[in-house]
Amino acid sequence: ARDQVQVAGSSTVLPYASIVAEAFGENFDFPTPVVESGGSSAGLKRFCEGLGENTIDVANASRKIKDKEVAACAEAGVTDIVEVRIGYDGIVFASDINGNSFEFTQEDWYKALAAEIIVDGAAVANPNTTWDQVNPAFPAQPIMAFIPGTKHGTREVFDEKVILTGCEESGDFAKFVELKGGEDEAEDACMSIRTDGLSVDIDGDYTETLARIDSNKDGLGVFGLAFYENNTDKLQVATMAGVVPTTEAIAEGTYPVSRPLYFYIKAAHIGVIPGLQEYADFFVSDDMAGPDGPLAEYGLVSDPALADTQAAVAAGTVMMK
Amino acid sequence: MSDHPTSPSSFPSNPSGAAKNSLLKLDARTKKRNASEARFKAYGVGAIALGLFFLVALLTSIIGNGTPAFKQTFITIPIELTESKLDKSGVRDIDVMKKVTTFGYKPLVQSALVASLQEHGIENPFKKAADLGKLLSSSAPAQVRDVVLANPELIGQTIEFRLLAGSRVDGYFKGRVDRDALARDKNLDAEHLDIADAMVTAGLIDTKFNADFIFGADASESRPEQAGIGVSMVGSLFMMIVVLCLALPIGVAASIYLEEFAPQNKWTDLIEVNISNLAAVPSIVFGILGLAVFIQFAHLPQSAPLVGGLVLTLMTLPTIIISTRASLKAVPPSIRDAALGIGASKMQSVFHHVLPLAMPGILTGTIIGLAQALGETAPLLLIGMVGFIASNMPDGIASGFLDPNSAMPAQIYEWAKRADPAYYERAWGGIIILLGFLMTMNIIAVILRRRFERRW
Amino acid sequence: MNDMRIVKRDVDMNDIKISAKDVQVYYGDTHAIKDVNVEIKDKTVTAFIGPSGCGKSTFLRCLNRMNDTIDICRVTGKIEIEGEDIYDKRVDPVQLRAKVGMVFQKPNPFPKSIYDNIAYGPRIHGLARSKADLDDIVEKSLRRGAIWNEVKDRLHAPGTGLSGGQQQRLCIARAIATEPEVLLMDEPCSALDPIATAQVEELIDELRENFSVVIVTHSMQQAARVSQKTAFFHLGNLVEYGETGQIFTNPQDPRTESYITGRIG
Amino acid sequence: MNDMRIVKRDVDMNDIKISAKDVQVYYGDTHAIKDVNVEIKDKTVTAFIGPSGCGKSTFLRCLNRMNDTIDICRVTGKIEIEGEDIYDKRVDPVQLRAKVGMVFQKPNPFPKSIYDNIAYGPRIHGLARSKADLDDIVEKSLRRGAIWNEVKDRLHAPGTGLSGGQQQRLCIARAIATEPEVLLMDEPCSALDPIATAQVEELIDELRENFSVVIVTHSMQQAARVSQKTAFFHLGNLVEYGETGQIFTNPQDPRTESYITGRIG
């Protein structure tokens, strides 16, 4: 019989899960859990294959599970799911350490990366090619943005919390509603990113973004906070809406671009797979996920409502259907 | 001819100028052909030189980036194992002592470091022991705890421990980290480096060859200094055993059937096309197949090298089959005739004569197929072999095949993604080991291949 | 199998060993053998003669189903050995070829040592009880193939490193090492000097005492010397078949006569 | 190249074309050719005779440096063609082989069509100015090789699908298609019937008018018929070399005599 906890899913959650798993293995008699990476979606898919030893116990996700997925899970017999929010992932904008510094607003990013913007009341293909055209306060550095590819959940956050917000703030959104004839259409118009090569989708990981900035010093990249904090020797971070991204700022909610991270447990496996409950408890314990714990130290933005989560995990509260 | 006036058949050269075409002088056409010959040969040399040049370029960058991974910085300090902290009950009951987690050991280790600095008269600007403790790897408490739990009698004594230094400190001694870079790094300050320098002078810090990198297990994101590739190397080894034991015989058997026995008809054409087509199937699709067939249908364990090996076998088969068939085809029919004419059965003619002659090609296919299998990550993603799988070394054959493990390329791929730059050098170091592994694997095949090579 | 063979031996001295009826061979669309009917006697040497390209090799290869290995080759008609149809489904071509050995027109030694070339057949047929036995067979075969003296010091050198004529004799030795009942020899002496030729002819004569031999040759003298029966092929037809003496002295068909006297090629 | 050759032709009818001095050939440690000295005349047919394995092919292959292709083969001594050392560094074996053509002992047609087999040489040497020219050369060569009638309807069928004797004639045709000055023929008639043999001999005779031909044969009759000079090899030695008539009627060396009379092999 399988005696280790089997975890799969998000590569964003992986570092945190691996820190927990390692400490769990060191401090408990249970074997070190296996934490696979492969993406939130792939993890949830395997999570929802069914119950049993040949399926995983825990799925990590950098987004909330979707209703359709819950339904698919239920269809395969995975009816009782415990949802655990472990904290937040800050998303930051950084450039080469030796380059110019930036203080962005969402509007700047929208103006720089949208496929179309409103100029003189008409939607035109984005004419901006240097940052000073976007915002005169910026240097005349060519626009070159490395943003997460469409496979990454981060992209969704970026689209909605940066580009769409920027679109709304600039007032272009209202104009688009007028022009395109509907809010949905306007949203689509706002969030479509230019494809002329000034914005580059990164399908790989943050290391790839970093490498691209390394080989193109004009580049600006989108990173996770934890990643940035480990690479402060190469990157300088930009402020967003006047706030410097730090764990504190994100926890307080003043820094606007972040997303919650989760993991999901099969309730049916609790008490069956040895160590599963203990692993979940340990993960959300103050020792690990608390504001001074190793996860926060590594870059996780601790959840202010951690105590509630701890209680829910201990009680094995399952999601409402 | 005029070059050889002493030649016995020498004649006065023809006055009309119709020069005889001397062998020693190339005629125009031969010159042209020779030039094209020389060009052709030069292309060959050029091709090989180019190939080798790329190899050297790649190897240089691999080795240049990867060698630091083989060295590691250690901090040696005495730690007092206070009973009041580690075993309040005082009865040395392991189960009770286990209640003290690494979080309990951490302050102990950190204060020991402070004490050690004081003892050596090294100035310590940090008020909190925890701040100074950033010099140490976060693995230190676990390291101490393991020793204590294994030898409870040590409690109460002061023991000298050789602990891993944190990755930034290690990076400092390898030239990766400097004081400027630390200005905005919350993990370490420039003062730490001053202390580290002083500690080197005091003999508390040294940088040594790090065998744990070659033999150890993976570590979490927060402790690159502890990570090793050994366990995943064993994972790869077991997978390669599966691949070799299955793909080679099955591939050769399938090729023999298709090339030597199968009737030539639409069906075999279909199979032939199918096999070449399998080679073009993206490897991740084999992962989908493996997950469905081996884990969900056959209920084999997840993350197991056995399953990984099976998936890679399916992936390697086409390579071996294609190369085997090509070399079987290249054996001249007269050899088959000779054997059949003596009364050998078709089977005997194939196994006794054709197969040995096709062996070089088969081995080449094996070399290439195994190289591919050894370096493949994508299909492993779907069967649970990529991620953080820090198991211990398998403790037997069965456990080697069935217990969760990763593989070298998956490990390298994971490392390459990790945020701490210290993992960067480890990824390259891992590649060095992977290549070493590959070449060791190849050597046997290459030697065998040379023995089988002959012309006829 | 062996002893059966021996039992069968003394049934009839001039028994019919092989009979071919209405044999047609096609290479793709080319009709290479047309309607050949022939009866080959046991313990007899039969010579096939005829101009180059007339189908001698093709027909010879039919007799032990070596044509099976040529994809485009199609054989119809009936060929019987000792009354058994060799193209019958139940017949194992392997057993057939063990019984009907062959020396090919182009020498084709295995890329192995000379010793292994000879020993291969006896090994797979289990003709040797021991290593010494095998050594014996190898030596005997090489001697009978008239090549022993030349190769005795280099038994473990590759067979492909021999001269053309040596290779040919090696192939003869290889074929007789398995002691077939019928031996088909496709121009076995083409690359041999007169002495070696004489030795091989002697071998053929000796084989005839127990087995039957079919030999393709371009040398009328040789055919006359070694064979009792001669078949003359021309353009895929078996033009004439009969006692060697008669064929050479008193041919029935004008084509045979022209060929023998050197008028058609 | 062609016309130049014709100019040279009439220099001397009995010029020495090839002279070999102290030629030794080793295959690894085997000493295959020992101290051979021979002078081959231009516009003459020279026959090499000798028992199988005596080194005829080996020596023949020295004359156009085909031995270069055998790794373990080592040649010492001096071989001159028209006074030029062919083993000289400056000599291009390619040019040499264009001048000294060769028909190998084992027919080795290319796995190409019959047409391409023949056209291959003329193409690489640029002997044809046009497609029609090439067709011409092919037809002429096949006719001279006495195989035109058999293959004229299947010029685009593969050369490997021919009978043994046809392949041999194809190789002869292939060799003469490039019009070499010297033609080395290693048992060119071994697989041929008497008529085809006669045709090839006729070809040789015709070639002699302009070129020199060296032929290896096991048939004394053939040697006597076609050659003016004969060299007898034995165990790697050139035992005797002289006028054909003299060698066959009045051999100086007892070994020659034994061989001719059929006593040593």
Added chain:
Amino acid sequence: MPALWLFITVLVLGLAGFILGRARVMKDADGDIRKLHSLPNYYGSNVMLSAIIPSLGLLVLWLIVQPMIIQANVASHIPTENYADSGALNLLMSDVRRVADGLDIAVSQGALTPHAAQNLTGTDDVRGILGRLGVALGTDVEDDILTAAQEYRIKSNIGGWIMTVAVIAAAILGFAMALKVTNKDHRARNSVEKVVLALLIGAASLAVLTTVGIVFSLIFNTIEFFKLYPAADFFFGTTWAPSFGGGSELGILPLFWGTFYISIISLLVAVPIGLFAAVYLSEYAGPKTRGIAKPLLEVLAGIPTIVYGLFALLTVGPLLVGMFGKDGSFGVNWMQGGSAVITAGLVMGVMLIPFISSLSDDIINSVPQSMRDGSLGLGATKSETIKQVILPAALPGIVGAILLAASRAIGETMIVVLGAGAAARLSMNPFEAMTTVTTRIVSQLTGDADFSSPEALVAFALGMTLFVITLCLNIVALVIVRKYREQYD
């Protein structure tokens, strides 16, 4: 008896059969192997195979069929009103099996006596008992499930015994029958060869089975995808723009074009270099050079693709931009960023060199020397010989090698992601970023989209389409090889 032990027993029987069969026939022939139809080992093998093959076949078949039969049988114990459809029944049955397996474990570990296990009722805490033993149960066990599970256990137990008996009987029967016919005239070789042939066929079928497996593992999700996304838009769409909010455009054309373009460029690099290297190695180089250079080149195939990817990203890309980019050394300003089709193509080409060079070298090396002699003897230069005689003769093998390299190029991800970028684009310009089908399969499969959304399912449709397209290409290649193949002798 557990299957493993049964398996071992059969193997031991087989081994005994080998020894006995051999001994028997030797005795029959009075120790004179010349009297045998086949070599003695064939007789031994024949007995061994007769003992092993049918019985193991039976074992495997039994292991597959028995649960099916028992399941059908046991399912009748579950009232029809408890489940809605066959899917739900399946779910229930898997529960039954899990409970039954759990009870087995409980009994074998001594947590329950066999008797107690059969007498548990729904009121007992079955889930708790089994949970403590590490058996995962989704819900509390209901009465009829438990009954069914107990029934299941009884039947499998009985079935297991019958299986043991049947398999051993089959082995002994095969053993005995084979031994009985073992005499000196028995055609043992033919029998053994038949079995070997069957094994060879089996191995070949495995390749076919793999194909079937791949098609099956892709087809259902592909169909699912086409239910959500119009096929015409997928096959003829010229935009690839997946997005999380829905409204994705998932046209395959730009991906297919990218795949094609990058593969072509990589082959343009690898084929000439590989072929020239192969020719040089086999025709010009001495054994020493060859012995060193060939394995060295093969190392290129073993370097992990991530290294090539980084090489493309960090070295080749910037280098090319330095040449073709703005202010580049050629001053042409063709290239904007380092990520481009040409970057990935070049680097991938390097990786593919050994695929072509090594395999072709082996094939060229096995062209008979007489072919070379024939050509050289006509005064051809080595290169003429190679180009016109040897390469055509080696064509099938070379085409095989090229196909293998092309396949690898089509299937590669890492180099493309890092070297060519992730942007799907339909453009002729090799200096632009593009992407391939395979990388999109990987990224959509490992991405964050809802796994039942078209954005995730498209991976399967892409896989399926790629499969069909490469199949067509392979058919073309086969036809070409057939046409130009030159069979030497």
